[in-house]
Amino acid sequence: MTAPDAAELRRLTRELLAAHPPATTDPTDFLKARFDAGLAWVHYPAGLGGLDAPRSLQPVVDAELAAANAPDNDPRRIGIGLGMAAPTILGFGTDEQKQRFLRPLWVGEEVWCQLFSEPGAGSDLAALGTRAVRDGEDWVVDGQKVWTSSAHVARWAILIARTDPDVPKHRGISYFICDMTDPGVEVRPLRQITGEAEFNEVFLTGVRIPDSRRLGAVGEGWKVAQTTLMNERVSIGGSRIPREGGMIGPIARTWRERPELRTHDLHQRLLTLWVEAEVARLAGERLRQQLVAGQPGPEGSGMKLAFARLNQEISGLEVELLGDDGLLYSDWTMRRPDHVDFTGRDAGYRYLRSKGNSIEGGTSEVLLNIVAERVLGLPAEPRNDKDVAWKDLSR
């Protein structure tokens, strides 16, 4: 069978809509039918929610469904599953694992989280110390993970743990699927700088994971994790960002609406940041056009750096611009937001939340190293951790 083209996908989508009218179909049932029709992610294999079609044709399906008011799978709620767990399961999972996990993941019946970072392993993730010890057909896992979003609502987790402490750190890691309902899994909210808790700490005590839920070979977990982490990189390529579409929007509106706040100093700083935000937007648009033209460049590695700095500087200026109002904060009550909102709420929240933009998903310092070494070809710093057994590393 050859891969369907746009016309065929459009026909299949209309067929799905005719058989399961969104207005009268339960949303979850509709999503299951969409998955079974191969219209969930068309570039996935047939039988696993796709039709082996080019990924670039997904918008054809999405546009038809949006026009018919069909329900979506709320990608913000299940982002870790869609963006990280699914590509890893597809790439390294057994047939049984793919059959078992991908459908409920995509439909949204089962939420996923990611058990990677540890208190002692942030930028140096490969130094992680959570142990997985073989015991018959199971692995017994003990350790602590941190900065886990969705852990409190997740059914499953992708987990990396140390299976061999006697070899250098990158070689002694294995990759597992962890059942978050196991009695040894304890999830505690991690209250953050904004007063709320988007994330969790996860304590693993004697958690038993059957060997059938390992992804990839024993000791190959770091390689498997690269797939996961590559998919974590912000995927630009969707739609055009409008002018004043990001963090610069609220401060520009405040400037226009509240002339009494204006000073010459703030004006110069606002204009400088406005120009930088517009240029960053154009750089993102240029990257998008490169991807569409099939000529992806290394520019993507830089966009997160640019937006992190701009978000921080713009929101910092906004607090200053607001004067007396900048002294106030909306609400310090401990809450559990459903999803991350970088530009929402008030200036103080934006200022504090954006501090994480240069830490989460790779610190700006590490990203600068990556640009320097992989894009510019500059030599790596001398290292003393590559040929040392994990158990002998300083910590």
Add this chain to the structure above:
Amino acid sequence: MTAQTEPTQAPDLLYSEAEEDLRAAVRSLLADRADAPTVIAGTESDTPYDAQLWKALAADIGAAGLLVPEKLGGQGATHREAAVVVEELGRSVAPAPYLTSSVVATETLLALGAQDGPVGGLLAELAAGRKVAVLAVPFSAAASDTPVVTGSLEGTLGPVADAAAADVLLVPTTDGLYAVAADAPGVAVQPLVPLDLTRPLATVTLTGAAGTRLADAGATRPAVDRGLLAGAGLLASEQLGLAEWCLTETVRHTRERHQFNRPVGSFQSLKHRMAQLWLEVVSARAAARNAADALATSSPDAPLAVAVAQAYCSKVAVHAAEECVQLHGGIGMTWEHPAHLYLKRAKADANAFGTAGRHRETVAALMELPAP
């Protein structure tokens, strides 16, 4: 009051295949005729311009006529292609009156809208590379602050860029726009000592000179503004090419230069500075392409696109050149190494066609972000 709205059609920020071919031709020519030692030697000679280089660029490659329609003997191309030529000239800092004659003067004449008569004739000469014309305004002038001399062609203007290379001076006066032969009686072009050795400056003194009136007073202002807008927009591409050279050479140097028994480019404190510069160059490319595309398509967004590009790229070029000098260490301070040519060009470019601050004022006006 509403701020300028964004065009619905996205600008094309990439380079086409034809543009890449043009780049390759210009780059190859500049590598042959304008390597760094040649450019340095030229700046200290009596003839800062290489006539053969100009002929090859302007006439043989046809770069001088890119903006000029084919029926006037030009290439009928756009600012997108001209921007690629300017980018390569920035990368080599070779002295060539391209931005001043083939972009600013040419665009000013084109904006007059005359297909024949003296304007059409002069455009054909410029497009063929047979003549060089410059707009007789200070190099620092931005669109809308054009100074004009009195109608009798009396006065002193400057510093005018590339006036020494010009056959024709386009002089905006209170009475209209005049074409004045540079060697006509009553015209004195006095070379100045420029900060940027690779773009000669001169004072133009007019004492009862005679010229051909190309446009009346009403048509002069918008045409000159359009010429200066195109100059500012494409200057961003020069700054991009210049900045990219500085980054490339700095990376090359720090990979090769060893101190403390390692390449100095392996130190994180240096790597981060170069990575930061790379990000600025990537951003400058998007801003410069956006300005060139807006000019090429006569987009209503062009004044904003140009102001954004100038407000951003001036700073990037200066930063890149300053980092180039610093990260080269002692060799970067010598006359022998070309880094100083780039620093001087970058610093002078930041004052050309209006400073970054001046362009931010334009952004403020267009986006309804007024001063207190």
